[in-house]
Amino acid sequence: MDSMFLPLKVSATALEAQKVRMNVIASNLANASSTSTPEGGPYKRKDVVFQSHLFKQNSVGVDVTEISEDQTPPRLVFDPAHADADKDGYVKYPNVNVLTEMVNLMTATRAYEANLTMINSYKDMITRTLDILRV
């Protein structure tokens, strides 16, 4: 019985993982111009790390194991009037590329939809199987 519903569980872990990814992307987009953070320095782009999660042989879900910080250097913009400008007049802007984030967001949305389709179609299969009892 447990293995009958396992594909639903597998797809649910993927929905969860893609949602975390979308949250992270939303934070990146929201902070694309945050030049200061409580930790000091500009906002650093974040990314999720996916890892497969073995439920049982042949049923492999996915987990977010870590939200990592992108270590690429910040973007320097010359703007001496800015409050966060250094002594040479340069402001450190976050290493967020809005285009990259939008592409990642689209990928995450598509992956989310694919797993949702899987859940619906598998649920339909189980329902039809139970309907055999109604003959």
Place this chain on the structure above:
Amino acid sequence: MADSITTLSNILDVAAFRQRLLSSNIANADTPGYKARDISFSEELSKVAGSASRAKAYEVFDTPTALPSRDGNTVNLDTEMAKMAETTLMYNSAVAMITMKFRMMKDIAKGGGA
């Protein structure tokens, strides 16, 4: 009569198992290093065709890909979705046929009347 029900339930077994593999593949479409896996629907069916036995062990293989992505992932989401649709249809039609079979048996048991 009983034979065709065994055959149909074998189709259900194989389709349900394949669906399990495909759900794992779709779930791991973005997991670095994950290898997509699959079974051959027709081969698994022909193994048990004609016999009254049920399929037990399936021959799972890594899905061949022409172009693995740079992180080593071999899942092609579009292919997997197409396979999933195919497997769902296969499963649903077997269920429909089993249902019809049972309905016929019921009608016969009732003496053909409604």
